[in-house]
Amino acid sequence: MKFKIVIFLLLLTFNFQLLTRVAHAQHFSSTDYIIDFGNFNITSGHKNSANYSLTDTVGQLAPGQYNNTGYIVKAGFQYIYDLFNQFTFSINNLSLSLGDLVPNIGSTATNIISISTPSGHGYQIMVQQNHSLTQGNGITIPSTACDSGPCTTTTSAPWTLASTYGFGFNVIGINSSGVVTGVGTSNYFTNSTYFRPFSTAPISQIAMSENNSTSGANSLRQARVTYKANVSAIQAAGRYENGIIFTAVPKY
């Protein structure tokens, strides 16, 4: 009887050691790489319902904090928390044609900027020009000083006179129907007759901003940007061009 038990145990051991195949479920390889997972994440990411929002990582073996001299391991928790909400910025028209510049007749072009930010978080939209409107031979159209005031890169002023020359811009908040609301822009431009010259300093001149979006995640804000150039009779004729860069960031 004892002999039979011993034989049984030996056969069991033999079967386990030699016939059991190693599972490669967490080992991936190709001709170019090998990936070994310490464990499988069963699920992870961002889930939400009408009343809850959850971020999770499921499947971590032995979750918890492990300390030793010189290091700490935090396993199974999301220790880097990022705000999963997204941020969208758009410009509907990148080619702003001012046409042929006729002395004492202002030329304008417009486009629409739109921004959508995470709920409760505001935004800043900054603008800059790479250089003044310039011809190929280096002749420039100077920045506008507006009718009186003068206007600067930080202070807008009215520009309505045909005898006021230069290049500048206006930003006015609008709704989705194009109706002027002034939202996000009234602190910088009183109305559509107020202009400023562009700054060449990078990411500094604020064109539009709000402290928080209205209720609802990722609510949309829009503004109409008007670019205006007016030249005097002594301005050299020709084609002038420059680049305008819009930078959009959330408020922290």
Place this chain on the structure above:
Amino acid sequence: MASFNLTLKPAQTELVALPGSTIIQTYDVTNNSSESLTLSSQVLPWVPRGNDGSVDYLQALPNPHLAFSLTNTDLLLGQTFTLAPGQKRQLVLKIKSDSTVPLTDVYYTFFINQTPGFSTSSTSQSAASGRIGSHLLISYSSSDTPHSQFFLSHVSVSPRFKDILFPQLNISATAENDSPYFAKIQGKLVVAKNGLVIQQFDLFPDNVLANSPRQIRCLSDNQPVPCSLNPPFWPGAYTATLTLDPSLNAPSATVSFFIFPYTLTLILGFVLTLIWYFSRPQKHISSTP
């Protein structure tokens, strides 16, 4: 008509890291435009500006203890890449700090910049281009819960003359962070009269960055709203007390104010004056030779 329409996710990342550690952060960039966009990535430092969450890039200097790079096998930081219409691409940013990085916060923005196209117009024009950024708020600390030290200032109730009928009362305050680490505002605003709580607000969890202030906002339906009280009010003495979470180590702040029926008093006074004027005895002047 060429356009720019880009989505960047996440909008902001906040974390605590040990000196000498390496941080990996992934970004999803989606081109929502109807044409291909040529883009590049860039990381720039910033400092807080004002007390409303604004940022300033001109005053910021890069931290020499940090090194930024992309771990994408086919893309370097600053290198251009193209996204087709509707295409999404993941960029993986690596932030490596050396062991001597100062124990304090660093603030950066990960930018996706559009490379402007070439103009073919024969007339004068400006060529617009877009850039979108996601903020990184990193606290380099030897502890995973850096110590915060806040205090409340500029607590006030407006307008100056507070009537029982109107207008809305606005309570404003500033949370100032005296520590080298950012933290979120957590706390309550309690308005009381004669010791009884009239209204209570939770404060909106805005970030207050290292050694900087932030205007306090209240929380309503998960949205930031001004801290305000709507009329009508009972006349009398009130208090508004701001209390922050103990983890912020901030003493509470209380402001007292008085609500008086100014409007009713003026109306009543005017009516009484009219009544007195029309009911006073008339003087009779008699002329006798």
